[in-house]
Amino acid sequence: MSFAELGLSSKVLAAVAASGYTVPTPIQAQAIPHVLQRRDVLGIAQTGTGKTAAFVLPMLTLLEKGRARARMPRTLILEPTRELAAQVEENFARYGANSGLSVALLIGGVSFGDQDAKITRGVDVLIATPGRLLDHFERGKLLLTGVELLVIDEADRMLDMGFIPDIERICKLVPFTRQTLFFTATMPPEIQRVTEQFLHTPIQVEASRPATAATTITQALVHTRSHPADKRETLRHLIRSAENLKNAIIFCNRKTEVALLHKSLVRHGFAAVALHGDMDQRSRMAALESFRNGEMTLLVASDVAARGLDIPDVSHVFNFDVPIHADDYVHRIGRTGRAGRSGWAFTLAAPTDKKHVAAIETLIGNAIPWTGDPLPVEEGEEEAPRRGARPRRREEPKGRDREPARGGRKEARPAPKDAEPARPPRERPEAHKPASEPKRPHRHREEPDEPAVIGLGDHVPSFLLQPVRRKARSPA
DNA sequence: AAAAAAC
Numbered sequence: 001m002s003f004a005e006l007g008l009s010s011k012v013l014a015a016v017a018a019s020g021y022t023v024p025t026p027i028q029a030q031a032i033p034h035v036l037q038r039r040d041v042l043g044i045a046q047t048g049t050g051k052t053a054a055f056v057l058p059m060l061t062l063l064e065k066g067r068a069r070a071r072m073p074r075t076l077i078l079e080p081t082r083e084l085a086a087q088v089e090e091n092f093a094r095y096g097a098n099s100g101l102s103v104a105l106l107i108g109g110v111s112f113g114d115q116d117a118k119i120t121r122g123v124d125v126l127i128a129t130p131g132r133l134l135d136h137f138e139r140g141k142l143l144l145t146g147v148e149l150l151v152i153d154e155a156d157r158m159l160d161m162g163f164i165p166d167i168e169r170i171c172k173l174v175p176f177t178r179q180t181l182f183f184t185a186t187m188p189p190e191i192q193r194v195t196e197q198f199l200h201t202p203i204q205v206e207a208s209r210p211a212t213a214a215t216t217i218t219q220a221l222v223h224t225r226s227h228p229a230d231k232r233e234t235l236r237h238l239i240r241s242a243e244n245l246k247n248a249i250i251f252c253n254r255k256t257e258v259a260l261l262h263k264s265l266v267r268h269g270f271a272a273v274a275l276h277g278d279m280d281q282r283s284r285m286a287a288l289e290s291f292r293n294g295e296m297t298l299l300v301a302s303d304v305a306a307r308g309l310d311i312p313d314v315s316h317v318f319n320f321d322v323p324i325h326a327d328d329y330v331h332r333i334g335r336t337g338r339a340g341r342s343g344w345a346f347t348l349a350a351p352t353d354k355k356h357v358a359a360i361e362t363l364i365g366n367a368i369p370w371t372g373d374p375l376p377v378e379e380g381e382e383e384a385p386r387r388g389a390r391p392r393r394r395e396e397p398k399g400r401d402r403e404p405a406r407g408g409r410k411e412a413r414p415a416p417k418d419a420e421p422a423r424p425p426r427e428r429p430e431a432h433k434p435a436s437e438p439k440r441p442h443r444h445r446e447e448p449d450e451p452a453v454i455g456l457g458d459h460v461p462s463f464l465l466q467p468v469r470r471k472a473r474s475p476a
Numbered sequence: 477a478a479a480a481a482a483c
Contacts, residue, residue: 080480108482109481129480131481135483162480163480303478303479325477
């Protein structure tokens with residue numbers, strides 16, 4: 001099977017060839033001929049299956065006939081996130097370089113002016129996130145009555161994000177006679193209902209993931225305590241000791257944690273950038289670009305980056321937090337091991353994450369192996385000998401002597417918020433110690449921006465490099 | 477429980 005057999009125009013075929021592709025992916029082979037015949041298509045496919053090109057290429061071919069009119073886009077593509085929308089735009093730029101088509105990207109976080117000007121001139125392809133699209137529409141600057149083809153991408157994710165009402169509204173604003181291409185990775189009942197409502201006798205095409213997670217992605221769970229400072233330390237050691245680490249995406253559950261971790265990693269000398277939805281759009285784009293082009297090797301991200309992002313060469317994924325939704329786990333680790341490459345996915349798991357880990361293992365159908373030893377903290381987890389003593393509960397290390405009593409040792413802390421008292425200057429972490437470094441009997445609870453402790457602390461990754469050696473109780 | 481997306 002070759003692209004030439006699918007009915008694409010010579011211009012498009014030339015652009016595909018220039019990009020170095022010769023063989024269509026299954027979803028492309030199945031969908032493209034139907035799109036060209038102007039059928040509605042229901043594509044059940046994840047990213048990484050070549051789904052984007054499955055609609056971009058035939059759209060380019062179809063759009064060669066006809067011309068855009070002012071304020072009346074001919075085609076409309078809806079994406080759940082700004083980054084995905086921008087990614088689709090890049091696909092049009094790549095494959096449509098010689099087509100002379102005008103493409104506009106309507107996403108939030110950037111000024112209306114340029115977007116408006118483009119729409120007014122007339123665009124062949126409008127790529128949008130729902131909020132900004134409706135905003136333009138409500139301002140009366142955009143007419144959707146000329147849309148011949150509508151693409152709804154990542155529909156199940158739109159559902160997760162509460163976009164379905166917007167999608168339904170938009171579907172009613174475009175002509176009934178339009179062609180609709182609808183892509184989703186899963187088919188929950190709500191999505192089923194939407195497809196029945198808005199697709200006309202669709203051709204259903206399905207593409208399984210190019211390679212299952214099990215075959216190309218090596219997964220592992222890593223024991224950690226649940227306090228962020230402990231996790232950051234564990235992560236640093238994990239990154240430093242990872243083999244074949246080319247670059248990595250590090251996922252956190254919260255935007256605040258993304259920001260903190262990013263700052264901490266930079267402080268520790270890592271080439272890291274952050275990506276989350278509270279950042280301004282310019283920074284988001286810049287971060288993604290610097291990670292894509294290899295300038296930065298670590299991308300600390302919220303789940304905004306969990307799905308769909310096409311960065312073909314990510315060697316590692318680290319889950320700094322265990323994702324709360326099991327399916328997010330699958331999406332996150334799917335950022336590595338792409339295009340037939342090998343990938344590694346490490347998930348930091350604290351005893352408190354047990355439940356979520358179990359849900360993930362149920363979903364993926366097998367147990368994720370642990371790397372190294374369980375931490376001693378797990379023993380007697382429920383006993384919580386000292387927990388009540390502190391005003392704000394946090395995950396205290398359970399072993400005795402971990403957290404010295406107030407005023408007991410040099411670690412005594414004046415302020416509740418971990419404000420560190422003056423401490424002898426410590427060595428920078430870049431000169432981190434080999435695993436044979438003798439462990440400290442007491443623990444440090446370092447503030448994110450504090451220089452790191454010498455050595456590993458008694459609690460950290462003996463498991464990474466050492467043979468099984470249960471931690472001795474700290475000498476009293 | 478949190479993320480994303482509109483100002």
